[in-house]
Amino acid sequence: MGRTVVVLGGGISGLAASYYLSRAPCAPKVVLVEGSERLGGWIRSVRGPDGAVFELGPRGIRPAGALGARTLQLVMLGGSWFQTLEAKGSAVSQEALRRQAQEAAATQLGLKEPPSHCLVHTHRNCIPQYTLGHWKKLDSAAQFLAAQRLPLTLAGASYEGVAVTDCIESGRRAAARVLGSEPSS
């Protein structure tokens, strides 16, 4: 009987892993398990009530064709600035975030005109923040999986880089480990 590989999560990392697995010369059966109602994970475009298309994730990935060309600019705010405000107990309203984004676009990009369309979303814990010793933890997890002979390999933004390209490479390498064409650690 042929081999079956289960890929958990249909974000870009899981999609990349599935793609590389299914393109292998002796491709296993690939079962992609996604917990939400859609594929893509953080890569997501949404349409506002007036029909304008916004990126909620990476701004470089847009719908194809003319629609993508008209997709609106993402202004991403966060990090310590946001955490400090919240820690002080300040209510961070959607309006305050919109103003902050508009100021940032004016200062950083020279866009002085107010936006014609605006959509504010708050994503919590949306980009993994690696802490000191991250690589040691990864090494130790890889050693544990190898020592226990667990048929499991890790891929995704939590491990080897958060950029979309890192995630695709992480999925490719995970597929190669599963197929035995790359060592497991």
Ligand SMILES: Cc1cc2nc3c(=O)[nH]c(=O)nc-3n(C[C@H](O)[C@H](O)[C@H](O)COP(=O)(O)OP(=O)(O)OC[C@H]3O[C@@H](n4cnc5c(N)ncnc54)[C@H](O)[C@@H]3O)c2cc1C
């Ligand atoms: C606002 C924002 C802007 C960004 N901008 C950029 C950018 O400009 N350039 C860039 O390179 N990168 C950018 N990134 C980073 C990049 O988009 C992410 O790191 C990448 O998309 C993460 O992909 P992933 O597949 O590893 O994880 P995710 O996208 O988190 O996908 C994981 C998937 O697994 C599913 N899942 C989770 N648990 C389970 C479970 N138990 N069972 C089944 N399914 C499960 C989830 O529903 C999800 O679909 C941005 C990210 C954000 C949030």
